Structures are given as structure tokens and as C-alpha cells.
Amino acid sequence: xxxxxxILFRLAPGDPTINFxxxxxxxxxxxxxxxxxxLDKPLWEQYFIYMGxxxxxxxxxxxxxxxxxxxxxxDALPNTVLLTLVSLTAAYAFGIVAGAFxxxxxxxxxxxxxxxxxxxxxxxxEFWLGxxxxxxxxxxxxxxxxxxxxxxxxxxxxxxxxxxxxxxxxHLALPALTLMLYLQxxxxxxxRATMLEVLNDEFIVMAKMKGLSRWSVVMRHAARNALLxxxxxxxxxxxxxxxxxxxxxxxxxxxxxxxVLVTAVQSADYPLAQGAFILIxxxxxxxxxxxxxxxxxLDPRVxxxxxx
Amino acid sequence: MMKxxxxxxxxxxxxxxxxxxxxxxxxxxxxxxxxxxxxAAPQEFQAAEMVAEAWKQLGLQVQVRALPSQQFNxxxxxxxxxxxxxxxxxxxxxxxxxxxELTYNLFVGANAANGYNFVGYLNPEYDxxxxxxxxxxxxxxRKAVLIEAQELINRDQPYxxxxxxxxxxxxxxxxxxxxxxxxxxxxxxxxFWTWIGLKPKGAQKDVILNSTATPTNLSPFNIAGAQGSxxxxxxxxxxxxxxxxxxxxxxxxxxxxxPTTTTVELTLRAGMKWHDGTPVTIDDAIFSLEAPGYGDKxxxxxxxxxxxxxxxxxxxxxxxxxxxxxDAAFLVSSLSKLNLASRKIWAPIFEDLKNxxxxxxxxxxxxxxxxxPFKFVSVKLNEQIVLEANPDHWAxxxxxxxxxxxxxxxxxxxxxxxxxxxxxxxDYTGDPELLMALPKSNPNIKIADALDMGIRFIAYNERRQPxxxxxxRRAISAAIDRDAIAADAYGGAAVASNSWVSxxxxxxxxxxxxxxxxxxxxxxxxxxxxDAGYVLVNxxxxxxVGVKETxxxxx
Numbered sequence: 001x002x003x004x005x006x007i008l009f010r011l012a013p014g015d016p017t018i019n020f021x022x023x024x025x026x027x028x029x030x031x032x033x034x035x036x037x038x039l040d041k042p043l044w045e046q047y048f049i050y051m052g053x054x055x056x057x058x059x060x061x062x063x064x065x066x067x068x069x070x071x072x073x074x075d076a077l078p079n080t081v082l083l084t085l086v087s088l089t090a091a092y093a094f095g096i097v098a099g100a101f102x103x104x105x106x107x108x109x110x111x112x113x114x115x116x117x118x119x120x121x122x123x124x125x126e127f128w129l130g131x132x133x134x135x136x137x138x139x140x141x142x143x144x145x146x147x148x149x150x151x152x153x154x155x156x157x158x159x160x161x162x163x164x165x166x167x168x169x170x171h172l173a174l175p176a177l178t179l180m181l182y183l184q185x186x187x188x189x190x191x192r193a194t195m196l197e198v199l200n201d202e203f204i205v206m207a208k209m210k211g212l213s214r215w216s217v218v219m220r221h222a223a224r225n226a227l228l229x230x231x232x233x234x235x236x237x238x239x240x241x242x243x244x245x246x247x248x249x250x251x252x253x254x255x256x257x258x259x260v261l262v263t264a265v266q267s268a269d270y271p272l273a274q275g276a277f278i279l280i281x282x283x284x285x286x287x288x289x290x291x292x293x294x295x296x297x298l299d300p301r302v303x304x305x306x307x308x
Numbered sequence: 309m310m311k312x313x314x315x316x317x318x319x320x321x322x323x324x325x326x327x328x329x330x331x332x333x334x335x336x337x338x339x340x341x342x343x344x345x346x347x348a349a350p351q352e353f354q355a356a357e358m359v360a361e362a363w364k365q366l367g368l369q370v371q372v373r374a375l376p377s378q379q380f381n382x383x384x385x386x387x388x389x390x391x392x393x394x395x396x397x398x399x400x401x402x403x404x405x406x407x408x409e410l411t412y413n414l415f416v417g418a419n420a421a422n423g424y425n426f427v428g429y430l431n432p433e434y435d436x437x438x439x440x441x442x443x444x445x446x447x448x449x450r451k452a453v454l455i456e457a458q459e460l461i462n463r464d465q466p467y468x469x470x471x472x473x474x475x476x477x478x479x480x481x482x483x484x485x486x487x488x489x490x491x492x493x494x495x496x497x498x499x500f501w502t503w504i505g506l507k508p509k510g511a512q513k514d515v516i517l518n519s520t521a522t523p524t525n526l527s528p529f530n531i532a533g534a535q536g537s538x539x540x541x542x543x544x545x546x547x548x549x550x551x552x553x554x555x556x557x558x559x560x561x562x563x564x565x566x567p568t569t570t571t572v573e574l575t576l577r578a579g580m581k582w583h584d585g586t587p588v589t590i591d592d593a594i595f596s597l598e599a600p601g602y603g604d605k606x607x608x609x610x611x612x613x614x615x616x617x618x619x620x621x622x623x624x625x626x627x628x629x630x631x632x633x634x635d636a637a638f639l640v641s642s643l644s645k646l647n648l649a650s651r652k653i654w655a656p657i658f659e660d661l662k663n664x665x666x667x668x669x670x671x672x673x674x675x676x677x678x679x680x681p682f683k684f685v686s687v688k689l690n691e692q693i694v695l696e697a698n699p700d701h702w703a704x705x706x707x708x709x710x711x712x713x714x715x716x717x718x719x720x721x722x723x724x725x726x727x728x729x730x731x732x733x734x735d736y737t738g739d740p741e742l743l744m745a746l747p748k749s750n751p752n753i754k755i756a757d758a759l760d761m762g763i764r765f766i767a768y769n770e771r772r773q774p775x776x777x778x779x780x781r782r783a784i785s786a787a788i789d790r791d792a793i794a795a796d797a798y799g800g801a802a803v804a805s806n807s808w809v810s811x812x813x814x815x816x817x818x819x820x821x822x823x824x825x826x827x828x829x830x831x832x833x834x835x836x837x838x839d840a841g842y843v844l845v846n847x848x849x850x851x852x853v854g855v856k857e858t859x860x861x862x863x
Contacts, residue, residue, distance in 0.1 A: 014378030019524065020669070021385065022531055023398075023413035024611035027422035032607035036667040065689060066525030066672025072689050131719065139723035146715075146724040152516040153694055153711040155686060253715045255691040263522045263690060268378055 002054055005277040006047055009270045015039065016063045016268040037063050037270075050274075059278070060271035062264075069275035072260060077279065078159050079149055080249070080256035083172060084241040087179035092187045092234050094180070099191025099230075100223050103199060115189075122185025130178040130251035137174060144174045147253030175252040179245065183237065187230050194226035201225075228298055232291045239287025242280055332843035333851030336774055338369040340862040341766060342384065342394040345374040350739070352395045352764060354797035355470050359766055362787040365830050366837060367849035373862070384767075388426055392775065392862055393468075393768050398808070399534050400475075400494050400761040402541075402550035403645045407454055407816045408637030410808045412438050415466060428770045429466035443634040445569055450636055451816060458807045458818040462825070464778055465785040468766035469822075471794045471802035472810040474757045476743050478725055478733035481754045483512045488706075493554035494761025494812035498734045500541055501552050504681050504705045513708040517734040518721045522690055522714055526676050528647035528654070529600065529668035531608045535735060539693050539712060543583075544647035544678035547574060547593065548639055554813060556639040560588070560648055560679070569634040570617075572643070575626045581700050582650050583683045590627055594619050595651035597629065599668075605661050606668045612642045648679055681705050690714050726750050740799035759812040763805055772859045774851065779840035786827030786836060 017033045034040045038049065053060060059069035098118075102111050121129070138146045145151070149162075149171050156162040198204060199222055207221045246258035253259075257276055264273035341360055346353040353374065360370040375383065384394050398410060416438050419425035437457040444450040461467075475496030479489065485507040492499035498517075506515065523536030528544045531537070549559040558564050561574040580588035597619045600609035615638065618630040631638065657671055676684040681703050682695035693712040697705040713730065715721045718738040724730040725746060736743055747753050768775040768784075775781060790804035803811065804822040811817045827836050838844075841852025851857065 012378070014382040018378060018381040018385065019533070020531070020608060021381065021424075022608070023409050023424045024608075025424065026419070026611075028604070029607040029610070030422075032604040032667055033669070035604075035665045036670055038665060040665075061670070063670065064524040066527065066530075066670055067689075075689060134720060134723060138720075139726060142727050146720045146727060146729055147717065148713060148715070149691065152692065152713055152729065153514055153709055155694070251717050251720070253690070253713070253717060253720065255688060255714075259690045259716075266377060267522075267524075 001281040002051065002274070002278055003047070005274045005281075006050055009265075009268070009273055010043065010046075012268070014268045016270065019064060019267050054278075059275040062272045063269045064267055065269070065272070069271050072272060073257065073275050073279055076255055076257050076260045078163070079254060080242055080245060080258065082163065083175055083179065083245060083248070083254060083256060084238060086172060087176040088183060088234065088237055088241060090176065090180040091183035092230065092237075095184045095187025095189075096191050096223070096227070096230060098184075099188045100195050100218060100226070102188070103192045103195030103226075104218055106196065118185045118188045121181045122189075124182070126178060126182050126247040127251050129181055130175070130248055133174050133178055134251070145171050147171075147251075149255050175248050175254050178251070179241070179248050182248075183241075186233060186237070190230050190233055191226060194229055195222055198222045198226045228295060231294050231298060235287045235291030235294060239284040242283035331853055332845055333853055333855035334857035335845070335848050335850050336368060336842075337857050337859065337861045338371060339363070339392045341370065341372045342380060342391055342862075343372055343374050344377055344380055344395070348377060349395075349737075351473075351797050351799075351802075352397065355764065355793045356395050356766070358793050358797060359468065359470070359788055362789060362830060363784055366783065366787055366833055367844045367847055368784075369848070385426060388428065388769070389771055390862065391769055392772055393766050395764070396767045397764045398762050400496075400810075400812075401534075401537070402492065402495060402500070403640055404761055405494055405550045405554040405813060406556075406637040406640035407809045407813065408442055409641055411441060411454065411457060414808060415461065427466050427767045429464070430770070431460070431464060434460050434464075442636055443569075445566070445634060445636050447636075454809070454816055455818045458809060458821055461808070462806060462818075462821055463782075465781040465826070466768060466770060467808075468768065468781075468785045468788050469805040469807060470764045470766065470788065470790055471798055472763055472805045472812065473760045473798060474801040474803070475760045476736055476740060476801055477756045478736070478743060478746055478753050479756065480725070480728065480731040480752050482752045483509060483731045485509055486754065489756055490552050491756070491758050492550070492552045493814075494759070494810055496758035496760065497756040498538070498732075499552075500549065503542060503707070503710060504703050507706050512731065513706075514711055515707050515709070515732055516711045516713060516730050517732040518715045518724065518730050519712050520716055520718060520721070520735045520737055523687075523693065523712075525670070525672040526684065526687065526693075527669065527672055528596075528649040528676075528678065529606045529609055529671075535712070538734075539695060539710075540647070541680070542682040542695055542710060543676060543680045543684050544649070545580070545588075545680045546644055546647060547576075547596075548643040550640065550644050554815075556644050560593075561643070564639065564643070570631040572629040572631070572638060573622065573626065574629075574643075575623070577702065578625060579702070580679050582679050583677045583698065584650075586650070586652065588648065588679050589651075590621055590623075590625055592648060592651045594621065594627060595655060596646055596648045599649065599654060599658055600646065602658055603662070604667065605658055608669055609646065612645050615642075650677055650679075653677055682710055685709070722746065725753060740801035744799075757801070759803060759810065761810040761812045763808055763810065764802070765805070773855075773857075774842075777840070779836060780842070782826045783833040783836040783840070783842075785825055786833040787830045788825075789830075790822065790825075 016037055017030045062069055062072055102114055138144045151167050162168050204222055207217045246262055249256045249258040261276040264276055341356045343353050343356040356372045360372050363370045383391055413419055413424040415425055415429050415434055417430045417435050420428045437453055441450050441453040444453055477497050488505050488507040489497045490501040490505055491497055519535040521535050524532050526540055532540050545560040547561040548556045551557040560577055562577045564574045566572050576590055576593055600606040601613045615631050615635050616629055617632045620628050622628045681698050681701040683698050685694040685696050687693045695710040697708055725733045768781055770776045794802040794804055806822045806825050809817045827833050843850045
């Protein structure tokens, strides 16, 4: 992945000196800047320097921000993680309950209305959803702020202070709601489909025959078994959302990893873009692994190396 | 009988086509105008489309090709043989109040290979004028030279100038005293003088403005992008500043004189302090003038000290700058541009850089220290820049803090103005009509508009025929309806242009030049092409007879 990101950015058109164009810009200026960025060296040499630094945990210095990439990413990552966790948890909590409910009440009016609604929010572009919410809940009513993670000029000395402040959560509400609405379709439909399969299984028939209550049959027996694919989807969704919130972060000026990536790619800030990509890739791999482990823990039948 | 007659006429006309083609050169290839995507630059894109439509009326086949910003800049700047024409813009900056920077760099032949003359305009007569205006210290004579240069460019049309935009700035009139919104010539109300003189009406004493772009690092040796420079000029003082009238005036220097054509003497203001409390000394001023010239460690600022031969102290707070050659714009292009940097902080950094490949542009102090009217407080990538008023400054601002919110979503910025989260909408790239309508829904909001010194234009690549032909350039420029572009593409928030010197710089601008584009109409443009030997064959423009199309179409 590191090699791929290194090559990708160097193959893309443009170089970082483009950001410095001014009427006095000339070849001498460009040469000095290319040297400053280490881009005057042969590609193979740049690659070995980059990989060497990476192995030592050094992501380099942003070309344009004058700060280490690790610092810039560390500033943005908690914002993205919180936005993702909150919206994904809310989406999955809602999706699981609503999916189970719809499966159990199949064929009714509620299902006829709910499924198209879930599909519509799932299919609607994120920016459109975001702008609708902004127009209704921020521009018109003023209930929520129009963007950012904190009120203008608000300074926080630590992440803990930031995340404990009501101001932060007030700013988080609309982007999280947008993502939640966008994400809830998958768990809802997945849960419903799995539940419909599980509800026809013999052990459910057995549970009913044993005279267990409706609640117990649905929640203790059916829902628990139907949860497995939803848990996997949650973990995968978490990994994907770390880098996939670009649109929501842009609409709400949310200072997360997605916007770092956009800023870096737009300005050919190679070290920052590479760092952001590696972080996103690492999140995906980690979450995939966690999904596998969670699946094994929840369903002994899929345990790796289990005794048969 | 009738059918037979029509058939005869038709066949005769068709048989005449090859003969007409023989009286013409090759058809002009499909020309491509490069532009940034509509979503990124809607007004420029629409203007490019309008230009393309006008050129089609001349018999040209024209396409507008949108490219992402990086690719767009890369091709225009570094692949100069490849493109035909491109949209481009020069933004207004205080130091461009003197036309020298653009006069010299945009069109002088020496800059054609790698500099800002990316269209490859070569005209020794223009080079002579550009140099003459630079060396002429008599302002009246210099103005005459600059007018002559503008007329020459009008004759040769290396660019299809389109418009000078208007700066539209919205502000909350219940928060800020209207009368303290200062208009700077060619810049509008979003300027240094407004920020230091803005008077709050009530308890809200923080200016909260927006930026659509993410500024780069703040450093006295980095020419940040437009938005970053708004912050930088508040943190670092300069020896002179461009005043609201567009003329340079002493700032950190108390007095500035030019005893001879190649010397400038100045006296530093007494009692100035850096933000860390240490005094600003004459040594700091000398360092600030010399440091950009140290090797290749400050390439962005180096050109602005390139004409300095020597800097020496002539008194405890006075220094003399000796220039290599006369430079009429020195007070503007150098003394009003170079930031005062602390020798104590930056000399060790430059020393350290000697053994490293990095340049000063890429270095950002942990807590940037200037001597300007605002102190640096914090910067968060994609979030905000916060500055606070410097109580020790002789021009202490009346506001408490200057907060720039980074908001890429322009509709959200409009909403933030309505809700009061912003109290100055300083950076608006959306539809002007939406902005102009804002005061109707919220009477607290007022709009200040002022003509900008910037320009929007189509640059013709003179390396590629037919753009190398002056007659062709004059004709395609004549076909551009600048008033329509200003009205439709820019929603009225622009005026027609035909020079790099905006009418906002009234002293330097050639009077009425926007109305004196040679020809000036599509009909005249057609005649100009015909007079130059270009031929219309079956509605398509061909080169003059004998001329082959030797340039590959843009891919």
C-alpha cells in the first residue's frame, strides 16, 4: 500500500510547485522548491528515503503546512473517528431494531412505507442529504451550527477537553445525523433479510413450540443469530468510513481525515496525502481483521482451526 | 422545371467547393480552451463557454475542456507547447497597486521560456517599454510609458482580456460600524486597513470571516495564497504599506526618501516590539532586506531583493539601500512586500538551512512572531486561524480577535452569515445574485462592492498557430463580448476589461481602453479575418492560401 500510494501521487499530473505560482516565479524558484521537497532526486532514491522513513514511523513533513504529517493527521483523526463511531453506531442501532421489527411484521403497511424510505436515504447523495439538513436545521431555524467542529475562535487545550465540551457535540450533531441517515439503510435491510431467513429455521419453530414468549423468540433466538453479518458490516463500515467521509466533512467543514486527504491531493502535498492514505488503509485492514475476529467469537462454527 | 433548376444550382455550388478550398489553406484545427471545472470556477467556465460560442461564429471549431486544478496548472505552466488557449486570472493584491509586477512579468520576452509570460508573447518593442517604465522615476513620464505599453498590448492582443471582477463582501452592520469599513483601491473593503480600523458597535469584538481555501503555512518568507496572505500581512509588519489610495506609505519605516535614482533611505519607527516583547532593531530591518537573497533559501522572495546592491546603516535607526539600477516600483514591489522578520529567530534558521535542502518557505515557527498589529494565536488545518490584537502596536486594532474559518462549502458560508456565525463574508465564489439577495432576507447584512484590480482573461498560446498571428488574435479578441460576459457569467459583478491595469487603478489605467478593442464586434472580427487572408469554406475557417495546419490538436 505504501509503495502504491508513493507511485500513484508521482504519476498524477501536477507537482507541489504549482501552488507557488506568482508573477515572479521562474525556473530558479522551481528548482529551489523541488530541491527543498526532495523531488529533485531520482524517483528510486525518493522511494527508498520514503520507505526508510516510514519504517522508522516517520511520515515526513507536509510540503505546504510546515508541520509534520503525523501531527496534522493526529489532529484530524479523532474528529473523524468520533464522527464515524457516533453515526455508525446510531445507524446500526436503528437499523438492527428497525430491520428486526420489519422482518417480524412482514407484509404490512409499515413495511410498504419503511423499505422505500430506507432505500431512498441509502440512495440519496450524501451532500444532498447534508444540504437539506443544513437548510432546515441550521439556516432556517438556527438550531445547529452551519459547520466546523467548534464555535469560531474557541480554543481547546486537549482532545479530552474538546470531546468533553457540549460545543463539540453540538457541532457534531448535523454531520453525524447526515451520515447516520445515509448509513442506516444497509444494516436495516441486512438485518431484515437475515431475520427472515432465521425466522424460518427449525430452532425458531422449536422455540415457538416450547411456548417461549414472542419477545424471547425474536430477540433472544432470532435476532442474535441474524446479527452476525450485521456485525461484520459494522466493522467494515467503520474502516471504510474513516476515509470515506470526504463529502460529509466537506459539506459541514468538519476537520477530519477526509478533508485532509482532499486538501493534500488538491495541492499535491505528497507526504500529507501518502500519510492520509496509509492511515485509511491501516484502518480498513484493522477493521477487516476485527470483523473476522468478531465473527469467530460470535459464531463458533467459523472459528479458525476449530476442532471438528 | 423548378426541381431541375435547383439541382443545377446545387451541383454547381458543390463543384465550386474544391475550387474554393484550393484558394484557402488547411482548415484550422479544432481549438481547445482549457478551463477549471464549472464546480470549481463557475464564472470563468461560463465565460469560456461564451468565448467559444463567439469564436464558433467566426467559423472556428472550438471546445472548452475542463481540467482539475492541478492538471490544469501543470499543463498551462509546464507543457507550454501543448495547449491552445486557457482561462486564467490574476487576483488583486495590495502590492499590485503599482502595475510594474504584472507589466514586467506577464509579457516580457525573457519570461517566455519559464516565467509568467506563459503565452510566449515576444515583442522587443514591448520589452523596451516594460523596462523603461521600471526605470522612470518621474511619475508623469512613467504613466505615459505605461499607457503606451497598454496600447501596444491592445494592438497585439496576446490575451483576450475579459473582465475585472468586483469584490463583493457581506458584513453584519449591527456588529460593525459602516464608516470604519475602509475601501482600498483595487482591493475593496477586505483589506489591512479595515481590519486595523474596524470599530465594533457592541459586545461582539471578534471579526469572524470565512475562507473557502485552506491557507498554507504562515511564515514571513512564504508568499501564502490569497487567503493566507490576509493573515500574514496582519502578523508581520512591512517597512511600507500600500495605503487605501493604492499608493505606498511609510509604515514600520517612519520616513522613506529617495536621494538618488538608485538609493533609498529610511528611518525605522521608534519603540516597535516583536510579539515576544523584544525590540525591533535596525539590524532586524537589514536582515529582512538581505535574508531573501541568501543563496537559494528563500526563492519566493528572492526576486524582490534581486535589485538590492547593498544595505547599510546610516544612523541608529536609519539605513540606506543602494540599488543596482533605478527601480520606480521598488517602494511598492519590495518595501511594501517584504515582511519584517526577527533576526534573532530567523538568522539561526537560515544558518541551519545552509546544510539542508529545505527552503525558508517550508519552515513554520511553533508560535510565529512578527511585530504587526495582530499576534498569532493558533492555526488548525481545515478549521481556523486565530489572531489577536497586539496592544503594544502603534496602530492597535479596535477589535479583539481576527478569526478566519475555513469553510469550503460556500452555501454553508451564506447560511453562516444569516445565522450570525460569520460577521464578514470575505471570500465568496458563488452566484453573485444569491449574495446580493442576502440583505433582503436579513436587513442586518450589508454588501460592500468595489472594483478589483484583478483580471480574468483567455490567454492565447502564441507558440501555436494560428495564435502566433497577430491578425488572428485581434480578430478573436474582437469577437468576445466582454459586456455580456460581465453581465451574464459574472452576474453583473464585473466590468469589461482590455488591459492588465484595472480601471480601479485609475491613475495608471489607459482611459477607455476596454471600449477600444480593435474591431470590437463579431462582424468586424469576420472582416478582420478575411482581410488577413483567412477563408470561410462551407462555414469553416481555413488558414490563408498556402498555409498548412502543422500543429497537432490538443489531446
